[in-house]
Amino acid sequence: MGSLYDRSVDPNLEQLITTLADFLVCNFPSISLYTNPDSNEYFNLFDVIILSPLLEMIVNLYNIRRLIDPQVDMSIKNGFINFFMLSSSLTISTIVRCFDADEQNGEIPPGGNEFLPPFLKLSLLMLNYLPTRALMELYGLFFYELMHFEDELFISTDKITFDLSLQDLDVPSDPLFTFKSVYEKFCSIFDTLWQPKHNDLKASLRKCPFLLIFGLEKLNRKIIQISLQ
Secondary structure, eight states, X not given: OGGGGOTTSOOOHHHHHHHHHHHHHHHSSOTHHHHOTTOOXXXXXXXXXXXXXXXXXXXXXXXXXXXXXXXXXXXXXXXXXXXXXXXXXXXXXXXXXXXXXHHHTTOSOTTOOSSOOHHHHHHHHHHTTHHHHHHHHXXXXXXXXXXXXXXXXXXXXXXXXXXXXXSSOOOOOSSOOOHHHHXXXXXXXXXXXXXXXXXXXXXXXXXXXXXHHHHHHHHHHHHHHHHHO
C-alpha cells in the first residue's frame, strides 16, 4: 500500500485491489456470511472491524482507477459496483443483526429507550466510515452518468439484467451492469430497513448518526428518480 504515497511512480491500482481481495478471501469465511441480514449462521461481529475498512479501501481504489481513466474496461466499473454492493449489504446486515442481538439479550425495553442499545451502538463503531464513503462514491457515479449520457456508459444498456451475485467476490468483465438494474438492486438493499418487521430498529436508528446517512440516501434517491423521468 506504500506505493500509493510514492510520488516517483504510478501505483498499480489493479494489483493493490487484487492484493486486498486475496487477503479477504484467505482470512475470512465466504462474504455471504456477513451480507445476509436474515442469516442465522454465526459469525464473529468483530470481523466487521477489519472488513469495513478493507471493503472501503477496495471501493475507493476502484473509484480512483475509474476516475483516472474514464475509458477503463468493464471489469473496473463492474468491480466498483460489485464491492459497493457488498459494502452496502455488509452495512445493512450488521445493523440488523446487531439489533437482533440486542433484542435477544433483553436490551430493548418495552416502549423503547432514549439511548442506543449496546449492540447497535457497537455496529456504529465497527462500520465506521464505510456507509458514508460507499454511499457518496456510488451516488457520485450515478450523477456523473446522468449528466453525461455518453454512449458507452452503462446507462445505455438497460436491456441487460442485473445478475451480480453478492455471494462471492467474483467480478464479471462482461457485460457492463446497467444503470437501471444497479440502481434497483441498490435500493432493494437499503429498503430492507424499511420493512415493517424492522419498525423497532427504525425507531432506534432515529437516535444515532445513521439517521443522517439514510436521510441523505433518500434525498439522493429522489433526485435520481426525478432525473430518470
